Amino acid sequence: MKNLKSLFSTPKRQSQPWAIWTWNMSVNLPEMERQLNDLISKGFGGIAVRPGRDMSPAYTSEEFFDLFEQVLKIAQQNKVGIRLADDFSMPWNNVFETITNQSKKLRSQCLVKEKEIISKGEEEHVIELDCESEYIALVMGISNSVVALEEARQISVPKGQSEFVWKSAGEDQCLLLLRKSYAHNLTGGFIPNPLNTKTAQLYISNVLDVFHDRFSKYMPGTFEGFINEMPACKPGSSSIPWDDDLVVKYRAKYKKDLIKLLPAIFFQTNTPCNRIRTQVYAFIFGSMYEKFALPLENWAKKYRLSQWVFVPETGIPRTDEMLSDMYIPTETGLGAVGFQNINGAEENYALLRTMADTNTNEFRRETLTVIGRNSSGHGATVQSLKKEIDQSLLNGPSTIIMDGFFFNYDQRNYMKTPHNVGWYSTEWEYLRYVCDYSAHTQEILAEMQSCRQIAVLSPCTSILSQFSPEDSQTAHEGLAQFRAAVDQLMSLNADVDIITEELLLSCTVRQNGEFGTNDRIRKGNYSMLVLPYAPLISRSVLVFLEKLIAKQGSILFIGQKTEGTYLDGFCSSIQARIEKLLSSKKGFARVVEVNEIMEAVPEIKTDISVVSSSGKPCPDIHTSAYLNEGAKLYVISNRNADQEQMCTVEVAKEKNFTLIDCAARELRELSPEESDNSCSFDLIIAPNQTLFIASSSSNMIPQGYKQNDSYIDPFALPQRSYRMVMKDAWMFRAKSMNALPLANWTTRMGLSRETGGVIHYHESIFEVRSLPENCFLVTAGPNPDTNTAEVSVNGAKKETVALSPEDQNSPHVREIRKLFGEKAAVYDIAEVVVKGFNRVSFRMSSVMSEPQSILYPPLVMGHFAIAKGSQGWALDKESDAAGQDSWAKHGYPYLTGMGEYSQSFEIPNEYKKLILRFSKVSGTVYAKVNGRDFGAFHWQPMEVDITSACEPKRNELEIRVVNSLDNVLRMNGRPSGLMGEVFIDVY
Numbered sequence: 001m002k003n004l005k006s007l008f009s010t011p012k013r014q015s016q017p018w019a020i021w022t023w024n025m026s027v028n029l030p031e032m033e034r035q036l037n038d039l040i041s042k043g044f045g046g047i048a049v050r051p052g053r054d055m056s057p058a059y060t061s062e063e064f065f066d067l068f069e070q071v072l073k074i075a076q077q078n079k080v081g082i083r084l085a086d087d088f089s090m091p092w093n094n095v096f097e098t099i100t101n102q103s104k105k106l107r108s109q110c111l112v113k114e115k116e117i118i119s120k121g122e123e124e125h126v127i128e129l130d131c132e133s134e135y136i137a138l139v140m141g142i143s144n145s146v147v148a149l150e151e152a153r154q155i156s157v158p159k160g161q162s163e164f165v166w167k168s169a170g171e172d173q174c175l176l177l178l179r180k181s182y183a184h185n186l187t188g189g190f191i192p193n194p195l196n197t198k199t200a201q202l203y204i205s206n207v208l209d210v211f212h213d214r215f216s217k218y219m220p221g222t223f224e225g226f227i228n229e230m231p232a233c234k235p236g237s238s239s240i241p242w243d244d245d246l247v248v249k250y251r252a253k254y255k256k257d258l259i260k261l262l263p264a265i266f267f268q269t270n271t272p273c274n275r276i277r278t279q280v281y282a283f284i285f286g287s288m289y290e291k292f293a294l295p296l297e298n299w300a301k302k303y304r305l306s307q308w309v310f311v312p313e314t315g316i317p318r319t320d321e322m323l324s325d326m327y328i329p330t331e332t333g334l335g336a337v338g339f340q341n342i343n344g345a346e347e348n349y350a351l352l353r354t355m356a357d358t359n360t361n362e363f364r365r366e367t368l369t370v371i372g373r374n375s376s377g378h379g380a381t382v383q384s385l386k387k388e389i390d391q392s393l394l395n396g397p398s399t400i401i402m403d404g405f406f407f408n409y410d411q412r413n414y415m416k417t418p419h420n421v422g423w424y425s426t427e428w429e430y431l432r433y434v435c436d437y438s439a440h441t442q443e444i445l446a447e448m449q450s451c452r453q454i455a456v457l458s459p460c461t462s463i464l465s466q467f468s469p470e471d472s473q474t475a476h477e478g479l480a481q482f483r484a485a486v487d488q489l490m491s492l493n494a495d496v497d498i499i500t501e502e503l504l505l506s507c508t509v510r511q512n513g514e515f516g517t518n519d520r521i522r523k524g525n526y527s528m529l530v531l532p533y534a535p536l537i538s539r540s541v542l543v544f545l546e547k548l549i550a551k552q553g554s555i556l557f558i559g560q561k562t563e564g565t566y567l568d569g570f571c572s573s574i575q576a577r578i579e580k581l582l583s584s585k586k587g588f589a590r591v592v593e594v595n596e597i598m599e600a601v602p603e604i605k606t607d608i609s610v611v612s613s614s615g616k617p618c619p620d621i622h623t624s625a626y627l628n629e630g631a632k633l634y635v636i637s638n639r640n641a642d643q644e645q646m647c648t649v650e651v652a653k654e655k656n657f658t659l660i661d662c663a664a665r666e667l668r669e670l671s672p673e674e675s676d677n678s679c680s681f682d683l684i685i686a687p688n689q690t691l692f693i694a695s696s697s698s699n700m701i702p703q704g705y706k707q708n709d710s711y712i713d714p715f716a717l718p719q720r721s722y723r724m725v726m727k728d729a730w731m732f733r734a735k736s737m738n739a740l741p742l743a744n745w746t747t748r749m750g751l752s753r754e755t756g757g758v759i760h761y762h763e764s765i766f767e768v769r770s771l772p773e774n775c776f777l778v779t780a781g782p783n784p785d786t787n788t789a790e791v792s793v794n795g796a797k798k799e800t801v802a803l804s805p806e807d808q809n810s811p812h813v814r815e816i817r818k819l820f821g822e823k824a825a826v827y828d829i830a831e832v833v834v835k836g837f838n839r840v841s842f843r844m845s846s847v848m849s850e851p852q853s854i855l856y857p858p859l860v861m862g863h864f865a866i867a868k869g870s871q872g873w874a875l876d877k878e879s880d881a882a883g884q885d886s887w888a889k890h891g892y893p894y895l896t897g898m899g900e901y902s903q904s905f906e907i908p909n910e911y912k913k914l915i916l917r918f919s920k921v922s923g924t925v926y927a928k929v930n931g932r933d934f935g936a937f938h939w940q941p942m943e944v945d946i947t948s949a950c951e952p953k954r955n956e957l958e959i960r961v962v963n964s965l966d967n968v969l970r971m972n973g974r975p976s977g978l979m980g981e982v983f984i985d986v987y
Helices: 029-041 062-078 097-102 197-218 245-254 273-302 344-363 382-393 411-415 428-445 460-465 473-490 501-505 539-550 572-583 594-600 810-820
Strands: 018-023 046-051 081-087 109-120 124-128 135-143 146-155 163-167 171-182 223-229 239-242 306-310 336-339 366-371 399-406 454-457 496-499 528-531 554-558 588-592 608-612 621-628 631-638 645-652 656-661 666-670 678-685 690-696 722-725 730-734 738-741 746-751 758-768 775-779 789-793 796-798 825-828 836-846 859-862 865-869 872-876 898-905 914-918 925-929 932-937 943-945 955-962 982-986
Touching: 018 029, 018 081, 029 046, 029 062, 046 062, 046 223, 062 081, 062 197, 081 197, 109 124, 109 135, 135 163, 197 223, 197 273, 223 273, 239 273, 245 273, 273 306, 273 460, 306 366, 336 344, 336 399, 344 366, 344 382, 344 473, 344 496, 344 501, 366 382, 382 399, 382 428, 382 631, 399 428, 454 473, 454 501, 460 473, 473 496, 473 594, 501 539, 539 554, 539 572, 554 594, 572 588, 588 594, 608 621, 608 631, 631 645, 631 678, 645 690, 678 690, 738 865, 775 810, 789 825, 810 825, 914 925, 932 943
Parallel strands: 018 046, 018 399, 046 081, 081 223, 223 306, 306 336, 336 366, 366 399, 454 496, 454 528, 528 554, 554 588, 758 872
Antiparallel strands: 109 171, 109 239, 124 163, 135 146, 135 171, 608 645, 621 631, 631 690, 645 678, 656 666, 656 690, 722 982, 730 898, 738 859, 746 758, 758 836, 775 825, 775 859, 789 796, 789 836, 865 872, 898 955, 914 943, 914 982, 925 932, 925 955
C-alpha cells in the first residue's frame, strides 16, 4: 500500500476471478475454442469446466478428453488456470451413475420419520411397510409429549415384509419408526454417498487418477486442481442424512449408541436433547467432509494441486423445512471453502460473513465467493455482478467465482444457476470491466489485516440445538433475527467479526473489558460481544460472559436473553446467572430488540465514522477498515440501490489521503478538514457505489500518474443548486426484436397413410391487430427436428431461413440465433401473417419411434408491440412512448436487448456545471446529448458532465438501455429499461 504504481496495470492471475463454464448439450471443437478465447479475453484468471449430464460427447469419453486437452493447450498459451468442476448434488454429475445403480452402499441415504405411535394401553398395532425398504424402530416411554430417552430400546423390523406388528406394553409408550430412503436428484438418479469412504476412492480412481495420467504435464501450472460441490445431504423434511457406518464411528468417538439417541432429533426428551442434536448434526457433517472431501484434498496435495470445496447447499426444489446453508463449518484440513450462495448475496450476507470470518480467524484458509447465482433464476447483469463483488469486499479478500456460463443455451438450467452475462447476452462485451474491477479490488485487500471492534457470536450452534427435521420454525426465526442484527450492526460503521464459540473461548479478557485472541490474525481487540440469537449457549461461554462483565466488558443480547445451556436445557439456575449479569454494575449488559441496536450500543471507538449532512447516522453506508505496512485502507459502500447519500466521513488523522476508485480506475489526492485527532471529508456517494480511501504518512500516488479530466470526484463536488428531473414521458423505440411466446397448444394424434407411423399435430393461434414489418417463428432448445417437423402458418408450409449475406433478413436472423444458438429453427412468416387470428401448426411423424414433441413454447419474434387481445396477447403496432418505470409495461414484456429513449430539455440561464444522472436502470446505459456520444455506463455512479454539450436552447437527450436475458429466456417480463428518474443536477 506504500505505492499504488501498479494498481491499475494488468492484474495478477491469482487476483482475477474464475468462471464456471458448463458444457451442456452438443460440444464441438470450433465453438469450444471460440468461447474459451472469449472467456480469457474477458479477464478471467481461470476457467472451471463443469461437464453436464446432457453433454455430447459424454463425460470422460475419449472425445471429451480430446476437447479438454485443447482447453489446456489454449489456457497454457494464455497463462490462465483450468479446473475440473463436479457437482455431486445435481444432475450435472454422471460419474457415479453406473456405480450407484449397482452398489447400494454408494447411494446417499437418509433416515425418514415414517410413523410415530403413542399407545393408550396394552394393544396391538399393525403397521404397513414397504417391502423394498429397511427400517429402524425404537420404543420408549413418553409423558406430556416428552420422551424418556434413557428408556429407548431398538426392536427388530422384519425385512421384505409388507407389515409389522407392535404390541405395546401399556400406556404412555411411544414407537418411532424410521425408514432408510435413498436421496435422489431432480432427474430421479441417485446422489453419491459422501458418508462412505469408497465414494471418494471411486471418484479418485475413475476420474482424478485418469485426469492425472492423461494431463500430468499440465499440472500444476495450467491444470490447477478441482472444484467439488458437496452433495446436498442436510437435515430437513422429516429426515436426516444417514449411513449405517455412522453407528460404529459414533460409538468409537462418544462411547454412545447413536441409534438410541435418534429420538432426541425428532422429539423433546427428558434428557436435554439440545446437546445431542448439535453433537449429532456436527458429527454427520464432519463425517461427510472426513470421508469425502478430505481424501480428495489429500490426493490433490500429493500432486501439488488444490481442491476448492463448496459446502452442501439447499436442495432444489427446496422446502421450508430444509436446513439453510453454512450452519456447520468443516473443521477438516481443507485449503479453500465457500458456499454456493443460491439465495444471493443480499439475503445470505450474514452467513457469507460467518464463513469468511471463520475461514480467516480459525482455519487460515481461502474463502470462495460465488456470484451470479440465485434461487429465483434471474439472469445476471454487469451491474448486479459488480454489486455482489462490492458486498464481498466487506468480508475481506476472497476468490471470486462467477457461475452460469453455458456452452449452449438451455432453458432447463434455471433451477439452480441463472444465465449469466454469457456469449448470448447484450452485455457480454462489457464483462471485461467486471473482471478487472474484481481483480483490482482483491489486489488492494490482498495483504491487509482487519481491525474489528465488535465480536458477534455465531448463532449457528444455538439454532442447530433447536432444529428438528419436522419443525424448522425456530431455526428460521433465529436465522432471520441473526440476519437483521448483522445488518443493523453494519449500519453502525463499526467493523464486526462473526466468531464461533470455540474462537470466543480462546480469547483473553483484558483488564479494560476488551478481549481478543493472541495470534494477532486481527489487529486490536474487541470492545463488545453481541449475541444475536442465543437462547442456549455452552457452560463455558456462560463462564466467559461472567468473566467479561467482571472486567468491565460489554455484552448485548438481541431479542431475548440466554435461558439455558446445551447440557442443562432451559433451566432457572442458568436464568438466574444471566439476570445477575444484566443487573451487574461492573460492566455493560443489556437485552434489546433488533430495531434498538443503534441506540443501545455504547460509544465504540471506530476507525471510520459516517454521518449524514444533517448530522444523523447513515444506516445505508457500510464501512470496513484494514491496516498494513503503516497504511490504512477504508472501504465505504452505499448499499442503497436507489438513493445517493450525502455524508461526512471521519477517519484518524494522517498526512496523506488517496481516493481509490477501482470502477473508474481513478486515483485522487484528498484534502480533508483537520482537527486535533481526526480528518473529515464531505462525500456524495451514488447508489451501490463502493470507494476506497487509503491513508499513509507518504504520498501513494505514483509520479507521472495522469488523472482523467472527465472523472466526477465525489469528494470535490460543490453544493448543488437544484435538480432538474426529466419528464416521465419519453419517445421510445425498441432496438431489438420483441417476442410473443406461444404457450397454449392443442395436440391430436393420427396415423400416416404412407408409412403407417404415428403422427402428432400441434396447433396454436395468435392474434394480430397490426401487421408487423417483419415476423419470424422461432423454436429454440430441444424442440422438433426441422428435418422431421412440418411447419405451417395459416395453411402455408414454411421452411427454415437459410442464412446468406444477401438475404435482407440476415441481421434479424443473426439476432435471433445469438439469443437461442445456431441450432434455433427460424421461419420467416411475415408474408403469410394476417390481421385477426393466425394458426400455427407442427406436424411430427415417425415410423420407428414416438414422434418428437414441443418441449418449450415457440415464439413469434419481430418488430411489434404486444397489447391485450380478445383471447390473450396480440401483436400490435410498435409503441412510440414509454415512462420511467419499465418497457415491459408499455408493450414489450418479452423484449430482451436494447430500447432507446429520447426527450428534449431546456437548461437554466445561469450555471457552472451540468451533470446528467440515472437513478435506476436495468443494465448498461448509453447517453448522447445533442448528438454527442458520452459512451456507456455499466453501473453506478451513472453520471456524466454534459456542460460542454449543452446549448442555451432546447437540447436533445438520447438514451439507450439494455436488460438481462430474462424477458425472453424466462418469459417473465422483468422490469427493464428506465426504472427510475433521470435528472440533471445544476451546480
